[in-house]
Amino acid sequence: MKNILEMNINEMAGMEFDCSCGRHHKLDIQHIAIGKGVLPEILPMAAPFKGKKILMVSDDNTFAAAGQKTFDLLKKEGHIVKSFVFKTGKEMLIPDEKALGRLFMEMEPNTALIVAVGSGSINDMCKYMSARTGVPYIIVCTAPSMDGYASDGAPMICNGFKISFVAKLAYGIVGDTDIMKDAPMRMIQAGFGDVLGKATALAEWKMARELVGEYYCDTIVQLVEKALKKAIDNAAGLAVRDEMAIQYLIEALTLTGVAMGLCGVSRPASGAEHMLSHYWEMYYIAHNRFPEFHGIKVGIATPIICQVFELLADKIPAEAMASCPSRQQMEELLKMAGAPVLPTDIGIERALFRESLIGAWKVRSRYSVLQLAVEKERINEIADIITERIYG
Ligand SMILES: [Zn+2]
Numbered sequence: 001m002k003n004i005l006e007m008n009i010n011e012m013a014g015m016e017f018d019c020s021c022g023r024h025h026k027l028d029i030q031h032i033a034i035g036k037g038v039l040p041e042i043l044p045m046a047a048p049f050k051g052k053k054i055l056m057v058s059d060d061n062t063f064a065a066a067g068q069k070t071f072d073l074l075k076k077e078g079h080i081v082k083s084f085v086f087k088t089g090k091e092m093l094i095p096d097e098k099a100l101g102r103l104f105m106e107m108e109p110n111t112a113l114i115v116a117v118g119s120g121s122i123n124d125m126c127k128y129m130s131a132r133t134g135v136p137y138i139i140v141c142t143a144p145s146m147d148g149y150a151s152d153g154a155p156m157i158c159n160g161f162k163i164s165f166v167a168k169l170a171y172g173i174v175g176d177t178d179i180m181k182d183a184p185m186r187m188i189q190a191g192f193g194d195v196l197g198k199a200t201a202l203a204e205w206k207m208a209r210e211l212v213g214e215y216y217c218d219t220i221v222q223l224v225e226k227a228l229k230k231a232i233d234n235a236a237g238l239a240v241r242d243e244m245a246i247q248y249l250i251e252a253l254t255l256t257g258v259a260m261g262l263c264g265v266s267r268p269a270s271g272a273e274h275m276l277s278h279y280w281e282m283y284y285i286a287h288n289r290f291p292e293f294h295g296i297k298v299g300i301a302t303p304i305i306c307q308v309f310e311l312l313a314d315k316i317p318a319e320a321m322a323s324c325p326s327r328q329q330m331e332e333l334l335k336m337a338g339a340p341v342l343p344t345d346i347g348i349e350r351a352l353f354r355e356s357l358i359g360a361w362k363v364r365s366r367y368s369v370l371q372l373a374v375e376k377e378r379i380n381e382i383a384d385i386i387t388e389r390i391y392g
Pocket residue numbers: 019020021022023025217218219220263
C-alpha cells in the first residue's frame with residue numbers, strides 16, 4: 001500500500017494502516033471525489049441504492065448552486081429521489097431544533113440514502129440525521145467554507161445554545177471545484193481562515209506533547225502541514241476565485257477532517273484559536289447577534305494566538321515555538337485572501353476581547369497555550385498587551 005503522505009486525497013477513502021504513532025488508523029468514509037467537474041461521481045456512489053428511496057436536502061441557495069444538477073443526474077440515472085428545499089430565500093439556514101424537526105418530517109419511511117447539498121448547516125443537520133437513523137449520507141459541497149465535510153462532529157443550536165453533537169462520518173464526499181469557486185466570497189475567506197487555524201493548532205499539539213505528554217502522531221501532522229502549505233502558497237488566487245487555489249483550499253479542509261477521523265481526536269484541526277472563536281460565538285448567540293462564519297472568526301483568532309506564543313516564548317518548548325508562524329505572516333495571508341484580520345472588523349468590543357483571552361481556555365478541557373499562560377500567571381499581562389495593540 002502507498003504511503004499516506006504520497007496519496008491523492010481521493011485515494012484515502014476507506015483506508016487503514018498501522019502507524020508509527022502506535023495506533024491503527026482507519027477512515028470510515030467510503031468515497032471521496034474532489035476536483036474539477038466531479039459532480040457526476042455521485043452516480044457510482046449512489047449506485048448501491050438503486051431502487052430505494054433517496055432524500056435530497058438543500059436550501060434555496062444551494063439548490064441553485066448544485067441541487068438542481070444533482071437531482072437531474074440522479075433522476076436521469078433512474079433513482080427514486082425526493083427533493084426537499086429549505087425556503088430560506090437569501091437568509092442563512094440556522095441548524096436548530098425547528099429546522100432539524102422539519103427534516104425528520106420530510107424523511108419518508110425506508111429512506112435508504114440522504115444526499116445533502118450545501119455547506120455548514122445542511123451538512124451538520126444531515127450528518128446528525130444520518131447518525132440518529134443509521135441512513136448513510138453523501139455530501140455535495142457547495143462552498144469551501146469549513147472543515148466539517150469529513151469530520152464526525154455536528155454543531156447544532158438547541159434552546160439558544162450551541163451544542164456539539166458527535167454524529168458520524170459521511171458515506172461519500174463530492175467536492176466539485178466548478179461549483180465551489182462560485183461560492184460567496186465570504187465563505188471562501190472563511191474556509192481559508194479555518195485552514196490557517198491549523199498552523200497554530202499543530203504548534204500547540206507539539207507543545208502539549210512536550211509539556212503534558214499528550215498523544216501525538218507525526219504522520220498526521222505531516223499530512224496536515226503539507227495540505228496547509230499548498231493552500232497558503234496559493235492564497236493570492238482565492239480573491240480572484242482561481243480554480244487551483246479553490247482546489248487546494250477544499251483539499252486542505254477535507255484533509256484536516258480526514259486527519260481527525262484517522263487519529264480520533266480533533267487536535268490536528270483545532271487549538272486555542274478555536275477556543276477564542278467559540279468564546280466569541282457563544283457570546284454572540286447569547287446576545288442574539290449574527291455569530292459570523294466559523295472560519296472568519298478562526299482566521300481572526302489565529303494571528304492573536306501566534307502573538308500569545310510569541311509573548312510566552314520563554315515557556316514554550318523550542319520545537320513547538322519553531323513551528324508556530326509569526327503573527328505578521330498570518331495577518332498578511334488573511335489580507336491577501338481579502339478576509340477580515342482584526343476582531344474589530346467583526347464588531348468584537350474591547351471588553352469582550354480582553355475577557356475572551358483570559359477565559360477562553362475554559363471552553364474545553366484541552367491543554368492550550370492559553371492555559372499555559374494562566375498557569376505561569378502571565379495571562380493578564382498578555383491580554384493587556386494584545387488588547388492595547390488592537391484597541392489602543
Ligand atoms: Zn499515527
